Amino acid sequence: MSAVFFKKSETKIDRSQRILPRHVGIIMDGNGRWAKKRGMPRQAGHQVGAANFKKITRYCNSIGIKHLTVYAFSTENWKRPKEEINALMDLFYDYLIEALRDFSEENIRTVFIGDVTAFSPKLQELIRETEAISADKTGMRLNIAMNYGGRDEIVKAVREISADVAEGKLRPEEIDGALISRHLYTFDQPDPDLIIRPSGEYRTSNFLLWQSAYAEYVFMDDILWPDFSTENLEEALDEYAKRNRRFGGV
Numbered sequence: 001m002s003a004v005f006f007k008k009s010e011t012k013i014d015r016s017q018r019i020l021p022r023h024v025g026i027i028m029d030g031n032g033r034w035a036k037k038r039g040m041p042r043q044a045g046h047q048v049g050a051a052n053f054k055k056i057t058r059y060c061n062s063i064g065i066k067h068l069t070v071y072a073f074s075t076e077n078w079k080r081p082k083e084e085i086n087a088l089m090d091l092f093y094d095y096l097i098e099a100l101r102d103f104s105e106e107n108i109r110t111v112f113i114g115d116v117t118a119f120s121p122k123l124q125e126l127i128r129e130t131e132a133i134s135a136d137k138t139g140m141r142l143n144i145a146m147n148y149g150g151r152d153e154i155v156k157a158v159r160e161i162s163a164d165v166a167e168g169k170l171r172p173e174e175i176d177g178a179l180i181s182r183h184l185y186t187f188d189q190p191d192p193d194l195i196i197r198p199s200g201e202y203r204t205s206n207f208l209l210w211q212s213a214y215a216e217y218v219f220m221d222d223i224l225w226p227d228f229s230t231e232n233l234e235e236a237l238d239e240y241a242k243r244n245r246r247f248g249g250v
């Protein structure tokens, strides 16, 4: 029997009094299975997943979440069939165009985390435009992780820090956790408090590896990302509010 990490609890939480996480991470998993269950190509699942990404993003902003990081494409996702990758790239392009239009009314600042230089020049331009156009928004900060991998991010940080040591700008004994955090894509943000993964997979899949040291995980079994609703998000937030965070203390 597989472990069940999240069960809808009978204990009611007063949502108006509930402590919200400052930073929420979401692994948007299950698009392929959602499509397969309906006899559709995997790409169709990504399409519905992308529409849901917009809905959940807006909702997070509306309820006062300050930082949201969504996992859209990992450094490992390049292993997928070419057809699926091409469809995902087209989807990213179309949705960013739409997001540029739709999010202009929303007070959301969008930032891309990951090595975006691997994408087509056209997509990179759109990524830069999306970031620039929302740079002065003061509401929620949305990180879209694309060609992102937690290990890659740590390697990047180690390289930058080693270069500073080699140039004599930094002594090895000055390297500490805070310095490493400052070399990550999320250097100016709090670590994620809550990471949600729907679809019944109980893995972190290289998502925010360093930053998630003390994150609370909510793995949701019976929901795939395209069906993940605002109520599912609320349930995860209720669960988070019940957790006793000790950060290694007592």
Ligand code: FPP
Residues within 6 Å of the ligand: 028, 029, 030, 031, 032, 033, 034, 046, 049, 050, 053, 071, 072, 073, 074, 077, 091, 092, 095, 096, 144
């Ligand atoms: C994981 O499901 C999902 C992805 C690899 C893609 C996620 C991308 C989106 C939801 C589009 C977001 C769009 C923007 C603009 C950010 P899976 O394919 O691994 O599903 P499976 O495990 O059921 O096969």
